[in-house]
Amino acid sequence: MLTPPKLFVGLILAALLVVTGGAQQTEYDLVLANGRVMDPFTKLDAVRHVGILAGKIAAVSEKPLAGRDVLDVAGKVVSPGFIDLHAHGQTVGDMQIKAQDGVTTVLDLEAGVYPVAPWYKSMEGKAPLNYGATVGHIAARFAAFHPELILGHWPVHRAKAAALGASPAGANKVATDKEMQLMETAITQGLAEGGLGVGFGINYTPAATPSEIERIFKIAAENKVPAFVHTRAFGIAAIREAIDTAKKTGASLHVVHIGSSAISDMPEVLRLLDEQRATGMDLTTEVYPYTAASTTLESAMFDPGWQSNLKIDYGDLAWAATGERLTQETFSRYRKQGGWVIIYMMKDENVEKAIAHPGIMIASDGVPFVDGTGHPRGAGTFARVLGRYSREKKLLSLMDALSKMTILPAQRLEAYVPSMRLKGRLSLGADADITVFDPGLVIDKATFEAPTTPSFGIPHVLVGGVFVVRAGELRTEVRPGRPIRTK
Numbered sequence: 001m002l003t004p005p006k007l008f009v010g011l012i013l014a015a016l017l018v019v020t021g022g023a024q025q026t027e028y029d030l031v032l033a034n035g036r037v038m039d040p041f042t043k044l045d046a047v048r049h050v051g052i053l054a055g056k057i058a059a060v061s062e063k064p065l066a067g068r069d070v071l072d073v074a075g076k077v078v079s080p081g082f083i084d085l086h087a088h089g090q091t092v093g094d095m096q097i098k099a100q101d102g103v104t105t106v107l108d109l110e111a112g113v114y115p116v117a118p119w120y121k122s123m124e125g126k127a128p129l130n131y132g133a134t135v136g137h138i139a140a141r142f143a144a145f146h147p148e149l150i151l152g153h154w155p156v157h158r159a160k161a162a163a164l165g166a167s168p169a170g171a172n173k174v175a176t177d178k179e180m181q182l183m184e185t186a187i188t189q190g191l192a193e194g195g196l197g198v199g200f201g202i203n204y205t206p207a208a209t210p211s212e213i214e215r216i217f218k219i220a221a222e223n224k225v226p227a228f229v230h231t232r233a234f235g236i237a238a239i240r241e242a243i244d245t246a247k248k249t250g251a252s253l254h255v256v257h258i259g260s261s262a263i264s265d266m267p268e269v270l271r272l273l274d275e276q277r278a279t280g281m282d283l284t285t286e287v288y289p290y291t292a293a294s295t296t297l298e299s300a301m302f303d304p305g306w307q308s309n310l311k312i313d314y315g316d317l318a319w320a321a322t323g324e325r326l327t328q329e330t331f332s333r334y335r336k337q338g339g340w341v342i343i344y345m346m347k348d349e350n351v352e353k354a355i356a357h358p359g360i361m362i363a364s365d366g367v368p369f370v371d372g373t374g375h376p377r378g379a380g381t382f383a384r385v386l387g388r389y390s391r392e393k394k395l396l397s398l399m400d401a402l403s404k405m406t407i408l409p410a411q412r413l414e415a416y417v418p419s420m421r422l423k424g425r426l427s428l429g430a431d432a433d434i435t436v437f438d439p440g441l442v443i444d445k446a447t448f449e450a451p452t453t454p455s456f457g458i459p460h461v462l463v464g465g466v467f468v469v470r471a472g473e474l475r476t477e478v479r480p481g482r483p484i485r486t487k
C-alpha cells in the first residue's frame with residue numbers, strides 16, 4: 001500500500017482550512033463528488049468523493065468533501081487514468097486524441113528513442129500527457145551504421161529513415177565488432193540517461209543476429225530493466241526465441257502486441273506464456289483490440305518473404321492515406337514512396353482470447369496520425385475495450401478491463417521506475433491522473449475511414465490534477481504532462 005510522501009503530507013497541512021461550525025475541514029482544489037470509484041489496485045468499487053490537492057489524490061471519502069471546485073460525477077466511473085505502454089504518437093496532437101480515450105500516460109517502449117536525453121529535453125513542458133520511452137535498439141543500430149543520422153524518435157520522424165531507401169544498412173547489414181560496440185555503448189548510455197528499458201523491433205532489423213540480440217538483452221539484464229520486444233517474425237517460434245534469449249541472459253521480457261505477434265498461434269502462445277510465468281519468469285504482454293495491424297511499407301517487415309511471414313498477400317494491405325487495397329504494382333510504387341499501411345492479418349476470436357486472458361495488458365500501438373490518416377487504435381483502443389469487449393461482448397468484467405489499463409502497466413514498470421508507484425491507482429497519495437467515464441455509453445468512434453475520431457463517453461480526464469478534458473471538451477492549451485524516466 002502507499003504511504004503519502006512527506007512533502008505531500010506537508011502540503012495537506014499547509015492547505016487552506018475552512019472553519020465550519022467549529023470543526024476544521026480541508027478545502028480541496030477539486031472534488032469529484034458522488035462518482036463510482038473503481039480502483040483495480042485495492043478493488044474498491046463504491047460511491048465515493050475524491051478530493052484532489054496539489055495534483056495528488058488527497059481523500060477518497062464516503063462523506064462529502066469541501067472544494068474550491070466541486071464537480072458532480074454521479075453515475076460515472078472514476079478510474080485511475082489509463083497508462084498506454086505502447087504509444088508511438090508522442091506529439092501534442094496524438095496525445096490530445098488519446099486524452100479523449102481516457103489515457104493519461106503515453107510511453108513508447110517498443111520503438112523507443114535514441115539518443116535518450118535530448119528527446120526528453122525536447123518534450124519538456126510541451127506534453128498534454130505524461131510521456132516516456134525506452135532506449136531503442138532500432139535507432140541505436142541505425143546510429144551505429146549511419147553515424148550522420150540521428151533518428152531520435154523515428155515513428156514521428158520516420159522520413160529520415162525512409163530517405164535511406166528500402167534496404168538500409170542499419171536494418172539489413174550484419175554488425176561488425178565495431179558496430180556492435182557502438183550499439184552497446186549507445187544502449188548503455190540510453191539507460192544511464194533514464195530510458196525505461198530497452199525496446200526492440202527485431203522484425204525491422206532482420207540482420208540483427210540472435211547473438212546480437214543476446215548481447216543487447218544482457219545489457220538490459222545487467223541494468224535490471226526489461227526488454228520490450230517486437231519479435232523477429234510472426235507466430236510462436238519467434239516468441240519462443242525471445243523467451244529463450246530472456247532466460248539465457250536473465251532479462252525480464254515484455255512481448256508487444258501479442259495479437260499481431262501470435263496471429264493464428266494465439267491459443268498455443270497463451271499456453272506458453274502461462275507456463276513460463278508459472279515457473280516464475282518475469283514475462284508480460286499486451287494487446288490492442290483490432291484485427292488489422294499497421295506499419296510503414298518501406299520497413300524491412302516488407303522485405304521479400306513478407307507474405308509467408310505474415311501469412312497474407314497484397315490484397316490484405318491497404319494504403320492508409322486512401323484506404324485502397326494494394327496490388328503487386330501499387331505495392332512496389334508505394335514502397336519506394338514510403339508511408340503507412342493497414343495490414344488485415346488477425347482473426348477476431350484470437351484477439352478476443354488475448355483481451356480476456358488474465359494478466360494481459362491493453363496497449364494501443366497507436367502510430368502517429370499524419371494528415372488525419374492512420375490506424376484507429378491510436379484514438380479508440382481503451383474505449384473500445386470498455387465498450388465493445390467488456391460491456392457489449394461481456395468478455396471480461398469492467399474491473400478486469402480497468403486493471404489491464406491501469407495497475408498492471410504501472411506494476412510492469414514500478415520496480416525500476418519509482419514514479420510509477422504513484423500511478424495506476426486511485427489511492428491516497430497517488431498522482432491525480434484520473435479518468436471519468438460513463439460505463440453505459442463509453443465507446444470508440446474511430447474507424448479505418450476516420451481514424452482520428454475521438455472516443456465517446458469519457459467526459460473528464462485529469463493529468464496531475466489538471467483537466468485535459470472537461471465536460472467532454474478538450475482543453476487544447478494545457479500541458480500538464482511530466483516525464484516518466486528511471487532517474
Ligand SMILES: [Zn+2]
Nearest residue numbers: 110230256257
Ligand atoms: Zn511492433
